[in-house]
Amino acid sequence: MKIATWNVNSVRSRLEHVTDWLQENPVDALCLQETKVVEELFPREAIEALGYHCYVSGQKSYNGVAILTKEPMERVDVGFGAIVEADKVGDLDTQKRVISGVIKGVRIVNLYVPNGSSIGSEKYEYKLNWLNLLGTYLKTLLEDEPEVSVCGDFNIAFEDKDIYKEDGDKSIAKHVMSSPVEREALKTHIFDQGFIDAFRKFTPEKGHYSWWDYRTAAFRRDRGWRIDHHYVSPALHDAAIACTIDKTPRGREKPSDHTPVILELDR
Numbered sequence: 001m002k003i004a005t006w007n008v009n010s011v012r013s014r015l016e017h018v019t020d021w022l023q024e025n026p027v028d029a030l031c032l033q034e035t036k037v038v039e040e041l042f043p044r045e046a047i048e049a050l051g052y053h054c055y056v057s058g059q060k061s062y063n064g065v066a067i068l069t070k071e072p073m074e075r076v077d078v079g080f081g082a083i084v085e086a087d088k089v090g091d092l093d094t095q096k097r098v099i100s101g102v103i104k105g106v107r108i109v110n111l112y113v114p115n116g117s118s119i120g121s122e123k124y125e126y127k128l129n130w131l132n133l134l135g136t137y138l139k140t141l142l143e144d145e146p147e148v149s150v151c152g153d154f155n156i157a158f159e160d161k162d163i164y165k166e167d168g169d170k171s172i173a174k175h176v177m178s179s180p181v182e183r184e185a186l187k188t189h190i191f192d193q194g195f196i197d198a199f200r201k202f203t204p205e206k207g208h209y210s211w212w213d214y215r216t217a218a219f220r221r222d223r224g225w226r227i228d229h230h231y232v233s234p235a236l237h238d239a240a241i242a243c244t245i246d247k248t249p250r251g252r253e254k255p256s257d258h259t260p261v262i263l264e265l266d267r
Contacts, residue, residue, distance in 0.1 A: 001104055001267040002027040005151035005228055006249075007112070007211075007258035011035040011066070014256055015043050017249055022050050025246070027262060028070050029103060031110035033153045035064035042066065057096045065099045065110050065152070073101030073108075080133055083140050092133050100141075104267050106236070107145045109138070111152035116176045124176065127155070128185055135189030142193065146235035149265065150195065153211075153258060154229050156182050158197070161206030162226035177227060195231040198243040198263050210245055211258045219250055230263040239265045 004027045008014045011032060022030060035042065035058050042056045047068055057078045058064035067073065077083060077100050079093040100109040114130050117123035141148055157163050157178045165172055172178045191197075199208070209224025218224060232240050242264040250259040 001029075001106070001265045002262055003029045003031065003108060003149060003151060003230070003265070004260045004262045005031045005033070005110070005153070005230065006260040007033040007153040007228060007256060009034050009256040009258065010037075011064075012037055012041070012043055013254075015046055017252060017255065019046055019050060021246075021249055021260065022047075022052065022068070025260070025262070026070070029108055030068040030260075031108065031151050032066045032068070033064070033097075033110070033112035035066050036061055037064060055099060055101060057099045059096045063096045063112060065097060065112050067099055067101060067108060067110050069101075069103060071103055073103055075107075076101040080137050084133065084137050088133065088136060092130055097130075098137075102145070105147055106265065106267055107141060107148045109141070109148060109150040109152075111150065111154070113152065113154045113156065115155045116182065118176055119174065119179050119181075128181065131182075131185040131189050135193070138189070138193055138195075142233060146233060147239075148195075148233040149236060149263065150190070150231040150233075151229065151261075151263065153227060154186070155227055156186050157225045157227050158183055158186055162209075164209065164223040164225070177225065190231050194234040196237055196240075198230040198232050198240045199226070199245070199261065201237075201240055202243055208245055210261050212250060214257050228258055228261045230261060232263075232265075236265065239267055241266050 052068040056066040097112040114127040116127035210228035212219040212224040246260045
């Protein structure tokens with residue numbers, strides 16, 4: 001089973017990119033982030049014409065997540081509130097950033113983690129609170145569903161080697177998406193629950209990225225960040241047999257600033 005994650009930065013603006021990619025890469029599930037469209041206006045017809053089912057949680061102009069699958073999903077849940085008590089969720093479901101469902105016994109969780117804007121800002125604190133709730137959400141899921149595959153735009157580069165800058169560059173720690181506090185949150189709420197980074201299972205070296213800023217010709221110069229991830233629960237460690245980054249869509253005209261990352265499971 002192949003599961004891909006891709007922040008498309010507006011699914012309607014990038015619809016041709018998505019449909020072309022699916023025809024060339026007929027994955028079992030494509031998890032999209034930053035779809036930027038309400039459910040009623042999601043371009044289902046073009047995607048369903050390719051034989052995919054669409055599961056969508058969206059909002060106008062911002063955020064939004066969707067899962068496109070070859071087979072119908074079971075037990076589709078939207079938001080943290082589908083799993084976690086309302087008093088713990090608070091207003092953290094207002095932004096549409098979480099959707100999940102089950103295929104072949106595997107719970108696929110698609111996430112669009114808040115960016116955080118700048119260290120110390122209100123948006124940064126929102127991000128940390130969101131990640132804390134994510135930890136509770138995943139812990140709750142694992143109690144009943146041990147096979148969990150989590151993917152999405154995490155807006156966090158966990159290690160220095162996930163960023164084009166040289167090792168030891170002290171500015172990394174002062175940058176949102178790579179601050180020590182964000183990395184510790186990822187460790188606490190993902191790795192300490194037994195999840196592993198599927199990409200790093202197969203590719204330990206630096207120089208691999210999934211996002212390139214539109215500015216400063218970052219893609220042409222390959223000055224990227226690896227912030228789009230697949231994490232698999234302990235029950236799926238051995239089932240993960242490949243994880244790759246497809247840079248091709250990033251080289252198209254008017255692309256998303258992210259590119260697809262594909263996980264293959266022996267399922």
